[in-house]
Amino acid sequence: MSISHNKVTGAFALLDSLVRHNVEYIFGYPGGAILPIYDELYRWEKSGKIRHILSRHEQGSAHAADGYSRSTGKVGVCFATSGPGATNLVSGIATAQMDSVPLLLITGQVARPFIGTDAFQEVDIFGITLPIVKHSYVVRDPRNMSKIISEAFYIAQHGRPGPVLIDVPKDVGLEKFVYNPIDPGQVFLLGCRPFLKPNNKQIIKFIKLLENSSQPLLYVGGGSIISGAHQVIKELAVKFQIPITTTLMGKGIIDEKDDLSLGMLGMHGTAYANFAVSESDLLIALGARFDDRVTGKLDEFACNAQVIHIDIDPAEVGKNRIPQLAIIGDINNVLQDIMDYIENNQNILYTTDQTRSWRERIDLWKHQYPLLVPTNVNTLSSQEILSSLCIMEPNAYFTTDVGQHQMWAAQFLNVLPRHWISSAGLGTMGYGLPAAIGVQIAYPNEKVVCVSGDASFQMNLQELGTIAQYNLPIKIIIINNKWQGMVRQWQQAFYGERYSHSNMEKGSPNFIELAKSFGIAGFELTLRKDIDTILESFLNCNGPCLLDCKVTEDDNCYPMVAPGKSNAQMIGIIKQSKVTNSLLN
Template sequence: MINHKKNGAFALIDSLVRHGVKHIFGYPGGAILPIYDELYLWEQKNLIFHYLVRHEQAAAHAADAYARATGKVGVCFATSGPGATNLVTGIATAQMDSIPIVVITGQVARPFIGTDAFQETDIFGITLPIVKHSYVVRNPRDMSRIVAEAFYISKHGRPGPVLIDIPKDVSLETFHYIPTNPNEIDLPGCRPIPQTSYKQIIQAVSLIQESNQPLLYVGGGAISSDAYKEVKLLAEYFEIPITTTLMGKGIIEDTHPLSLGMLGMHGTAYANFAVSECDLLIALGARFDDRVTGKLDEFACKAKVIHIDIDPAEIGKNRIPQVAIIGDIKVVLKQILAYVEQECQIDKQQTQSWLERIRHWKEDYPLSFNEDSVQLLPQEVIRAINNLNTNISFFITTDVGQHQMWAAQLINTGPRKWISSAGLGTMGYGLPAAIGVQIAYPDSTVVCITGDASFQMNCQELSTIAQYKLPIKIIIINNFWQGMVRQWQQAFYGERYSHSNMNQGMPDFVQLAKAFGIKAICIKNKYELHSSFEKFFAIKEPLIIDCHVSKEENCYPMVAPGKSNSQMIGLIKQLKKNTLFIKDEKFIES
């Protein structure tokens, strides 16, 4: 037991170590220098490690991705003023996707707070709408308790970011330090997760047994809960097809016969048809987001709904369920499965006609593209990545846009191996996210799929990758446009391409990589893709592959804003395998 004089900075680092923190992402500055000075001593003892990013936004994204991949709380540091405000986008990204991170910022000394001192901003006030909770440490004696509470709150219930703002003089002030035991936190304000009643379990199972056309709609809450085994068991017990949100991707292999892939705006045709025709929708850790539902009053309009979520605020927010269960997905599904095993006789034939109907949709409306195109297509690049990922061992991070949707459609991945900004849709997320994942799993293959526009938003992090020799594979789907913006301008804004072309001023990404001491190649055609992709992928060091793809390719299917999920733009119907397609009611020879 430590019981002698230490300062606030010591109390902070000691508390982080006691919570099992091994890795921190951050950038130093004046107000947080006492903490970095203390951190230096702890790093010398190999008790904790800090990774220097080149922009504070990247620190938040790296901590966020670290949390997504590991299930642990991610931690990032920044100084006061602009250092703190540079974190805001990363904090909002974590908040929208329910990711547990603890954000620690330096602040001007207590006597200067409120005086517009140099590099003073009210980061506590600025971030109030985008954090789960926040603290300003006014007394160093509170440091250990606040850290323990922050970690508890960040993980308790629906996860999210927690901010700790530390004035500079609090870090320096000495006191008799007695650490808080992380296992002895009592927070009456954190309501316990409700116990699921036996009656609710019976009601849910009864609806499943009555259903002939059920559908599992699985979101990020199931990933946060680590409910992969339970979701798969439930699906296989009752022969229920599964569709996922962007956040739920990886809950089940895309190659599983019950998997329908992603639903929604750029979901598969068969997932969107299934949700439009199902008679029971079982929502697990999903929030009925607008990109999923399309026209809300036509979303699963023929279905009864079972909604299971850990956050009571999500129940009934967008759709009133027939059965609502508030609880941890894994725990609730275990209870359902136990009841089913003990009390139920399962008729697996009940859904067979439904599954057969879905099988025909899969055959008729596959995720297709014109493979005979002379130009290199973005889907071919992503499929090549997927072909190398035969045992689903790759961690995939993405940025936001067309490449993200193509990757979601075509990449087969596993639990916690799909790392993507969903709710906020943050361009510039993919590269720092890859850093966070590679630090968490140094021996794993981490692939960042990005676009030319997204990559330029945080490409300074190539310096971080070079410094720590992180063997990340960065695949740039380069169409010289802000691809999704261009697609929307083409479809809905009369082809007025206002400021979406990125060609002028675009750097040579190969030369840019070389400036950071990173290997890079440029692929401009199909031959180069197939002849060199696997060889370069095997390199055990950082690598950029700049893929020049068709500039006109659009991401389909697509549900237009305000339309129902069954009304998709660019829907391709395969009439005769590999010979003839119908797209937008026009014949296209393949």
């Protein structure tokens, strides 16, 4: 939209700045204080420059913008009004902050003269969100709008990504002024320093540590996904034959069917990944933060290993584990520099023979302690459903909620980079369904599957309305065990089987009838023999559809590292020699 007058409103400047930053979609919900912006948005949508996706709850808007961002690598944009509209974003903002997702959250605010008077729907959203944003603004002067938007995009994406909040008083959106737009690339902030390339001394130390290792392990986190480092990590792993284990956020960095892949490590990681990290003599951490769900008892985590830590955020290096070598920078760029140095210096003493016995030992663990799929003919297991789903949809985008189903999905779904969309750090129930909306909006022609639990699904089930309104062909699988599954498992294991308020059977809706009330097709799966047939019909259904899987109620997610225990002290692992016909093919 061209600027036809010398003076424009603050709302115009905001929309124009978003379009200049190539924003295609906004997820949001209108309200009184943000109406000037929505009124301007009406005209921009009419011109075809931008599109707004109406959620049914502001938390849904934030999670949808988050899913859009994780799957595309772009900044997700979200609108909400003042007061409860803004506070409803808080869980979504914290989710994005914990998982390093670049979001731009624009909230309406009461007019400037009323700020601080406890006006109708006034809250200090700037102050409320201060600990959970990368940066935040209150726009006091509309002439600063374009500059603030440009800075916000820069901050959200620079270094370790994160959410940025911009609070816009109602009268700022209405005030007219002479507009001087700022285009992308015209803003540079002194506080956002460029990252230096690793120097030769660091690279040589990296190589020396590798040369002295006979049991190296790559420990790969979400920072590697964010940097797009999957190709160079694969090259490093293959060249030196180093096994790879990933965090929940690092899923997709490698094909988990690859011989070098150990899957996920940590509390519900594979037994062989946890054994490997416990026995490793060199741990190469790439974009990972030594989270407590990964490390277990911290002082026993990789206690025999030298540590190389490469991360873009200096605050993470040495926070939980002091490394022998630290390199600050973008994972992809740092590893490319290391690989280039190695290619140009052929006098490296490392040979793949020195890790042969290590890899053979890991292969033995893989055969001794595989991930198990229960195959009791009389029960329906979540693991078998997800295993079949993975075979049928190897290229799909998967979103999840939080709980047992999330961990089973992490164990049994083999995904491509940026095809795994899950709340990891905050563990936000209700995330999966709205996140799937953001992914499907980004990729309208791709298969998007939301794996949820019956408890998690009820957190944000109102977003079925958004799916119905835009006819988004999202496939929703509910792993329905009638419980808050992970809570029940912990109550069973650590709280004397006192199941305090974790049963969800009473009061739960008929999920199929609920879906139908929104015009969404519904399927039910109750028998093991029907898994493949019903999954195929469900996945090939035109438009959105929901599958209610009535799985075993008391099944637990194993392996499991109990709180305060080391990763090698897992419960629920069984040697293959004691199990027949139970392996994941």
